[in-house]
Amino acid sequence: MPYYLKHRFDPDFNHLKRKPSEREDGRLDHYNLNYVQNVLKGDVLAEWQEVSEHDAAELDQRFLYPKKVFPKGARVEVNPENPDQLLAADDGYVFYDAGHIRVKKLLNVRQDVDFSTGNISFVNNMVVHGAVSTGFRVQAKIVLVRGTVDAGTVTALESIVCEGGVKGGDKGVLDAGKTVKLNWCEKALIHAGLNVLVENHCLHSRVYAGRRLHVRGRFMGGVAFCHDHACVEGGLGGPGQVETEIALRYNPRLLYKDRLIIYSLRALRARLQQCEMQVAKGKDLAEEFAPQVEDTLQRIATFEAARQRIWERIQASERLESCRLAVPGRAYPGVEVSIGPAFLILDQDVENVHFRYEDGEIVMGSPAI
Numbered sequence: 001m002p003y004y005l006k007h008r009f010d011p012d013f014n015h016l017k018r019k020p021s022e023r024e025d026g027r028l029d030h031y032n033l034n035y036v037q038n039v040l041k042g043d044v045l046a047e048w049q050e051v052s053e054h055d056a057a058e059l060d061q062r063f064l065y066p067k068k069v070f071p072k073g074a075r076v077e078v079n080p081e082n083p084d085q086l087l088a089a090d091d092g093y094v095f096y097d098a099g100h101i102r103v104k105k106l107l108n109v110r111q112d113v114d115f116s117t118g119n120i121s122f123v124n125n126m127v128v129h130g131a132v133s134t135g136f137r138v139q140a141k142i143v144l145v146r147g148t149v150d151a152g153t154v155t156a157l158e159s160i161v162c163e164g165g166v167k168g169g170d171k172g173v174l175d176a177g178k179t180v181k182l183n184w185c186e187k188a189l190i191h192a193g194l195n196v197l198v199e200n201h202c203l204h205s206r207v208y209a210g211r212r213l214h215v216r217g218r219f220m221g222g223v224a225f226c227h228d229h230a231c232v233e234g235g236l237g238g239p240g241q242v243e244t245e246i247a248l249r250y251n252p253r254l255l256y257k258d259r260l261i262i263y264s265l266r267a268l269r270a271r272l273q274q275c276e277m278q279v280a281k282g283k284d285l286a287e288e289f290a291p292q293v294e295d296t297l298q299r300i301a302t303f304e305a306a307r308q309r310i311w312e313r314i315q316a317s318e319r320l321e322s323c324r325l326a327v328p329g330r331a332y333p334g335v336e337v338s339i340g341p342a343f344l345i346l347d348q349d350v351e352n353v354h355f356r357y358e359d360g361e362i363v364m365g366s367p368a369i
Contacts, residue, residue: 073102241334
């Protein structure tokens with residue numbers, strides 16, 4: 001009696017021949033092409049089934065075997081509790097390699113992330129050898145982008161390295177659970193649970209660093225929040241009193257969550273306005289859109305309550321004296337520095353200085369480091 005190897009993944013999957021997924025309304029989603037087949041450690045990849053000679057004739061002949069011998073490749077294992085099942089031995093993506101089922105931990109995307117790949121979500125580490133194009137998202141445990149990130153989104157459970165830089169157009173986002181390292185950024189939103197390192201300039205961006213921020217070039221325009229220390233080597237602010245702010249000690253993670261809620265509230269209020277306009281047009285439309293108005297109002301109330309809870313937790317801690325901002329280069333007039341409840345706005349150029357909290361005020365000293 002032959003044995004049939006039933007797969008829990010598509011054995012003919014080819015990432016070079018992707019098709020758009022279909023939305024609930026029947027339209028094609030060209031942003032999500034299912035680039036990779038994710039599996040988690042312990043997932044069942046394939047299992048044996050006994051079949052009759054008659055049934056075997058109707059099955060894919062490639063996966064009929066005279067004996068139960070799994071075509072095992074790297075990072076797969078037989079289930080010790082059920083020898084008829086083949087399991088993933090690690091998180092990664094599953095595929096056939098030279099006739100063997102294999103799981104690989106590192107995903108190499110050897111091109112730009114765009115309409116040819118769609119958004120990519122991966123359960124382990126990823127290297128994007130090109131750019132992340134406008135409007136597209138990548139997500140993984142650790143992400144390395146060798147090109148630039150345009151107005152796209154990169155999310156990592158642990159760390160992000162962007163060798164090219166970020167040209168955000170006010171829409172580019174890097175969001176990592178631990179660290180972010182990038183070459184440069186312009187008009188972007190950067191968030192790291194621990195540290196942010198910018199090798200060159202950071203212009204007109206919002207930066208949230210859970211512990212430390214280090215900018216080796218100039219930080220000009222925008223705002224940065226970090227909990228412990230910040231160092232801006234190449235200059236802080238710019239000529240013409242460009243609005244530039246660095247705030248220390250307030251919890252950046254909570255401030256970042258608050259910012260995301262603000263974005264959601266803006267979208268909900270815009271939706272509410274559209275629904276109320278439809279309701280005002282007449283009885284028929286009122287009956288259709290009234291439930292949407294009620295649902296949107298409830299969601300707005302939920303987000304506003306969440307904001308209130310967040311701000312109850314956003315409080316400066318007691319150890320304000322340990323915070324420090326170092327500026328080895330020049331800091332320009334108009335720059336605002338805050339440490340906890342204290343703040344200082346520069347009214348003249350200063351160079352090679354540091355800022356610290358002392359007796360309820362921000363004190364400036366020299367040298368920077």
